[in-house]
Amino acid sequence: MTDITPTTSPRTRHIAMLAFPDCQILDVCGPLEVFSFVNCWLHLTCNPDWTAYRFSVIAERAGPIRTMSGLQIIADHDLVDVGDDIDTLLVTGGIGVDRARSNPVLVDWIRSMDQRVRRIGSVCTGAFLLAEAGLLNGRRATTHWHWCQQLAEEYPDIRVEPDRLAIRDGSRYSSGGVTAGMDLALCMIEEDFGPEATAMVGRWLLVFPNRPGGQSQFNVALHNSSGARRDFRELQSWIDAHPEANLSVDALARRMHMSPRNFARLFEREVRLTPARFVEQSRLEKARAWLETSLSPVEMIAEKCGFGGAEAMRRCFQRNFKVSPLVYRSRFRRAGVL
Incomplete structure (x- = not known):
């Protein structure tokens, strides 16, 4: 039996996901499911009375949110309803991210949360929201390989690393395309509970605890010659x-x-x-x-x-x-x- 020992006191950490219309549903569900497997393991093995993580979805307005696929998720809280108990704030990506980063209410809220949470991170193109809020200036970051060049061009103060699956720079985190949000969650679990917990979750989910390689394995280089002579x-x-x-x-x-x-x-x-x-x-x-x-x-x-x-x-x-x-x-x- 694997013993999961917290690196600090055995408290419940609140993981919140910020969503918006036309977000990518896997950006939301993938990381949260990875975190939830820590709870499953605890309850089935060594500590049924301890819940390591609890979860919520936040949006500008509480209620149903239509995702890219047409499926709906339910936001538990709107922005004004959020307390000071969030440990980790994650920001989803998706085709709705351009509208989201043009929303000053959403961007200002993200900027204000930076001082209220232990760590803040992005999944896939959610990096554009953190960038718009100024939270990645002077830091290393990544996003989906297809949008890395755009991120670097629009926000030149960010040191964009296209091939990385997940990056931590201080209290700011970012991850590559879609499923890389699961890699990011595994990295955070290792910080909280050590490599044994990450290995256990990886075995249960049939994924690499530390996936070898980077996004370039999946990047089919499409030559953009439309503007060339x-x-x-x-x-x-x-x-x-x-x-x-x-x-x-x-x-x-x-x-x-x-x-x-x-x-x-x-x-x-x-x-x-x-x-x-x-x-x-x-x-x-x-x-x-x-x-x-x-x-x-x-x-x-x-x-x-x-x-x-x-x-x-x-x-x-x-x-x-x-x-x-x-x-x-x-x-x-x-x-x-x-």
């Missing part, structure tokens, strides 16, 4: 179709009838990536597709995708995804691939 758009398509070719700056510059220096400067201006980074992303996406849809040897995939050898591809995967090609295949190989 036509000749550069055509070059990007050619690169994607010929990953095995010589794609050095010199070779690409010759293809564009430019000097290497001028080509590199214009490419980065038009595509917002250096030529080398674009080529690497293109080759990585080709390799990912091979690994997900075939059992072809890694050596062959590395050659077809222009890496020059299996070791070079392994280093590239490790650098970008924090896992090897074989581990990536074991996680993401599609059903039906024998």
Whole structure:
């Protein structure tokens, strides 16, 4: 039997989730369910009289809230009904976040709660609400990989780390896309009750207590070339179709009838990536597709995708995804691939 020992006195911690219309329901339910499994374990094993966490959902107005999926959740309290007993405030994300961060009442309330809670955090695009409230200025933070660049551009005082699943910077926390809110909850449980509690919850939920890798494993790099010159758009398509070719700056510059220096400067201006980074992303996406849809040897995939050898591809995967090609295949190989 595992003994869960609190790092402080055995009190009940109040976890509150701030929600809004068109929030992501998994952003709300995922972390709260993770916290609730600590209570389940206590009640089933070592201490049926102690509830480690209690929960509430807060919204601008109490009552039903329609989420992105159309399902409704019930907010227990509105903003003016919140007392001073919240230990941890989490802010959800979802497609309604732009309307939410344009609501000065909501943003001002979040800012005021920073001094009333022990820790405050965001799930997925909920980071935009913390950012709008100024709570992430000068701090490290993350959000869903698709919106990391937007977060960094709109709030330049934040040090955005796109590949992280969860980040703590002082009393401010943030997590990546959707299910990463569960990783954030596990991190908080470890702070409260130690690694044994986190391992126990992970076993019960069939998730990694400390998930290896980062968001980049799930990020399919979509080339945004809509604003680029036509000749550069055509070059990007050619690169994607010929990953095995010589794609050095010199070779690409010759293809564009430019000097290497001028080509590199214009490419980065038009595509917002250096030529080398674009080529690497293109080759990585080709390799990912091979690994997900075939059992072809890694050596062959590395050659077809222009890496020059299996070791070079392994280093590239490790650098970008924090896992090897074989581990990536074991996680993401599609059903039906024998």
